[in-house]
Amino acid sequence: MATHHLTEKAQGKFHYTIGPYAEPVLRVRPGDTVVVETADAFEGRITDERVKPSSVLEVPFLNPQSGPIYVEGAEKGDALAVHIDSILPRKDRPGGTTCLIPNFGGLCGTDLTALLHEPLPEKVWKMEVTEAGVRWNGMTFPYTPFLGTISTSPQIDSINALTGGKHGGNMDLPDVCPGATIYLPVKVPGALLYLGDGHATQGDGELCGVAVEFATITTLTVNVVKGWDLQWPRVENDRFIMSVGSARPMEDAARIAYADLVKWLESKFGFDRWDAYFVLSEVGKVRLANMVDPMYTIGASISKEYLKQR
Template sequence: MNWLSESIMNKRGVGVDREPVNHHLTEKLQDKYHYTIGPYSRPVMEIQPGDRVIVETRDAFEGKIGEETDKPSELLKLPFLNPQNGPILIQGAEKGDVLAVHIESMSPRGKDPHGFCCMVPNFGGLTGTDYTALLNEPLPEVVRKVKLDEENVYWSRRHTLPYHPHIGTLSVSPEIDSINSLTPDTHGGNMDVPDMGPGSITYLPVRSPGARLFIGDAHACQGDGEVCGTAVEYASTTTIRVDLIKNWWISWPRLENADALMSIGCARPLEDAARIAYRELVLWMTADYGFDKWDAYMMLSQVGKVRLGNFVDPKYTIGAMIAKRYLK
């Protein structure tokens, strides 16, 4: 049996029985990509629950890095990184609902598909930054141009990596704030969770009318932590199906795939992100799967798993997971 038929989205989504309408969010239609996620930007399209959107995302540098001789410090300007498609309005979405985003596929764009991994001054996990203030000189600027296709990422003559794509930034709008596209929080944002790729469903808490979905920051592959600050950043064609779950109040993003459920927390320091993620998973198990709270807490101490999204952004991201077989 296809796991999607038993997914939360399929059981509770209001658009599950609709024949999906396919929408194409091209670069031309998007026109202006966004660096903030909030309730004030002009929507690019409106869809119904259950519809499919084929999205042309740009890389995290919006195409400004083109060669290995380029210097990020000369071409990139913080905080104008991580361009986002959207916002997409979903009919009927209102505060207290949940948006379900099933990533169906991700493929590279362009005649000669490639991505870039960069070391950017004062950015990354093993250097001084504006948030971790040290007196060391910035690490060197390094740009690597990486060929890729839908099977492999050709990192070097020595190493070929598997193509394991995911969406780094997926969000709905906060109720009143506008948050830069580099910062994750309760709305989603730049979570960089490697599990958020094809074959996953992300659940986002709706806080504003229409939900206002933003998506971007495709990664061809990424290790836990995104330690140097960037993954293999590339322009993608990403296909998503979007549904709406009414009257399901959640505080933080959640994720489902064939084998597990995940709660996602974002904070500094890193241990607070882990606490949020595990707390939300305990509450989820208690509310929806019949667990006693303290039984869930102690059980996660035995079988819970942690996924490190990133520890390089203004807030760090942790996913706390439990295998579905323990929920039966």
């Protein structure tokens, strides 16, 4: 089991689209650990609170991704299991950033919910980020870091790094955090793992479209589950198992997540289909990950205590 280091410098450049067309920057074996320096979602361009986001951000060059990392032995029809060991703030790129970007966010018109309003005002907030917390204007938010974006490659498409889907992508799901294992479908040889979009903290839905964005040192351990042909990403930790759907409208994301969880309970935990449907009706939990990206993301989970009871 080796440990690899993927520094920002060694990556050369970041990727704004997730697909099979970029060359791997690293090759690892199942069981290996990788320590990755990720950039913040703005690639550091929002340097202070006076910067107008629209003056430094250009579509589609947003949400830079580290990778892709080629995992030996991963083939179409397998699942990639990514365990997140830790996510730490980068000392060389300190601080967190959030902002209001014109025509982006959960409570305004956007390019997909196209309206005739003038955009909301542009705003930037900078804040201190340490493992002790996120400090802003006398308030302290908890330091609950996670990766907004984690993904394997689609088979032949290449999907912009702002969009979640079957491949993972920009789910903005706070459960993709230290201690969790993320299962992603493998569609191409080597899986091609991409990651980025570190969030120091985020509310459910990522309401204004931007969390506390920060540059991270993320440590992952990568494994392959042979012959586990996933349709959508799944997450597991000490407490629960979760299926993740990304779609619009939001009810379709919820349906995907819960339908996948029914099938998981059925195929691996000995539940009859209708019992699974009923049990989730009584003890299922829903996490609204984002209500702002091109695909909304919802995770549906069940506590492991109910799996042990079977």
